Amino acid sequence: MRARSGLTRGLVVAAAVGVVSVGAPAVPRAEATTAAGLAQAAYTRMSNAQRIGQLFMVGTPATGLSSAAATAIGKYHVGNVILTGRSTVGAAPIRALTTRLDRLATGSATAGVPLWISTDQEGGYVQVLQGSGFSRMPTALTMGTWSTTTLTSSARTWGRQLRRAGVDVNLAPVLDTVPAATASTNPPIGHWQREFGHTPSVVTTKGGAFLSGERSADLAMTAKHFPGLGYVTANTDTTAGVKDTVTTTSSGSIAPFRSAVSNGVPIVMMSSAVYTKIDGSRPAVFSPTVITGLLRHGLGFSGVVMSDDLGNAKAVAAWSAGDRAVRFIDAGGDEVLTVNASTIPAMVTAVTARAATDSSFRGKVATAVMRVLTAKAAEGLLGARLKLDGSLGAHTISALQRWLGVSVTGTLNPTTIRALQTRVGTTPDDVWGPASMRALQLYLGIATDGARTWNSRTVTQLQGYLNTQL
Structure with missing residues (x-):
């Protein structure tokens, strides 16, 4: 398994801010093998295009590498991948796919920085990887009825299965709290039983157990969908203008996310709903009030902020593909997720163009790149790698x-x-x-x-x- 560096959240922030304020300083010898030092070394050797590519996660079917995703990595330097859809053929073909993906992270594509390879392995109706080598996972609502010890142990097993299949990041757990009375009318979460329970305390405890178990298998994890989709009545994937008229900055439903942040979750995924009592003028994924104000400052999160899908989701369809990426990063986000690989050219081009003409935005890009690289280093991705020479030396x-x-x-x-x-x-x-x-x-x-x-x-x-x- 990839060994983590034990990097503290404070060091991540210091590394990122320090790099942005002075450009690209030399790495002090004593820091060269720390996560911060490894991230800085990677940043320094990258071209501008390769740095920007680290801010994107592109979709490819779990059944095989798409030509569009391969082009996104090779031509547009995209540094991260999500396996989408469903695969029921078991772990062995996934190992072959993730190994193939890893080989695409060449010097010309990503400056040799490995891809984060992710998938949605929540359980129940949302389990992308199935078949031999992957346990069939129950819904989160069922998991929430288990003892904390049992859930933690089971999550460790599920996490180990993902890691041995070559997956680095599980886009889970869902930490949204859905009230019992409205669960059946909550299309994105309650309808699919993706919540661990109907109160913040249960979601905090059982979602935390899932998170802890899979983290112990050396998986990077993603707390989602901040600040919560438990009070909406439509799905942001399929509906525009989805609004939460309940959640405030002090709502109890924020507690599971606060706990995950306190326990070192490396990634938080943003919701694409509008939260009228926090920022009624734009979706959370585009809101500096939600990302920078509530998540960064309010919860003290210094890790990687990831968008929900900005490729196909109807909630963001009113904006062009390029504008979606720019708005997210400008609001304080780091990692643009798009399951639709065809949107990558427009997104990368728009971010590149804005960074070239706007010094403030350019600084945000640099900060975001360093957050991603430092998180990768902390997860062990920037360590020494084997040469593919076919020799059993x-x-x-x-x-x-x-x-x-x-x-x-x-x-x-x-x-x-x-x-x-x-x-x-x-x-x-x-x-x-x-x-x-x-x-x-x-x-x-x-x-x-x-x-x-x-x-x-x-x-x-x-x-x-x-x-x-x-």
Whole structure:
């Protein structure tokens, strides 16, 4: 698993603000291996286009890489991906897909900064990845009836399944509170039983247990949909002008988000509804009053602020694609999510153009880029990576041993072989032969080739996969 740096929220803020105020300073030697130092080093080596690309997350079907998403990464330098739709074929094809995606983060595309690969794995009706290797998860409302211990343990298992499939970020949990009396008439959350309970205290406790469990599996998590969709009567995905006329800055329904922030959630996703008692003039996703005022200053959140979908959602259809991206970043947001890859050219072009002519906006872009890079570094994405050379040398074996959780010796000893055989689902007999090779190839999601022992094709795929894990 990717080891986190233990970076504090305060250090994230200091790193981001410091970089923006002075441009791109050299990284002090003592900080070169901290999350802040790694982020600064990545920022420094990036072109302006590559920096802006870090502010976008593009959709691709979980069933395979789309050409539009590949173009977004290669041509527009987009640095993050969300797996969309539904996949029921199990974990192995997802491993192959995430390994392929990881390889797209080249020097020319992203300056070698790995993609954040995300998906929606809430449970119940919202579980993108299914099949062998993924437990079928109940709804959040059902999870909310479990003991905290059981839920935390189960979430750890679900999180480990995602991480071993090469996913870095789960766009969960939903921390919206839906009152019991109106749950059936709340289309985005209550109708699908996406809430953990009907009171802020239950949502805080059980949503927090889910968050804690999956975080312990080295997943980055996303608290959503701030400041809550529990009081709306329409779905922002399918309806324009959705309004919450109940929530205020001091509402109890803010409490689950406040708790998640206090417990170090790295990402908060914004709602696209309008909150008339907070800022009635624009959707929360475009509101500096909500993002900068309430979330940043009120809750003290210094991590990555992500939009809800700005590609296809009807709630934002009145604005052009480019204007959506600019408005979100101008309001204090960091990561533009669009499931519709065809919107990326217009969005990137608009942000680039605005940054070129508006110094204030340019500063916000720089701040947002550093937040994303620092968060990636804190999650372990900016560490050393294996070279894809097909050679089962000491570096590759050491990485394999770290992934398996056995002693790191750099040699393929019986302990490592048994652990790998167990991990890929074949008999642990200390003998690495045709059966083990077949099991490994199936685990990696590549075609079996009848190999009797290690070959460069399989080792190269293993190296690529390990880069998604360590």
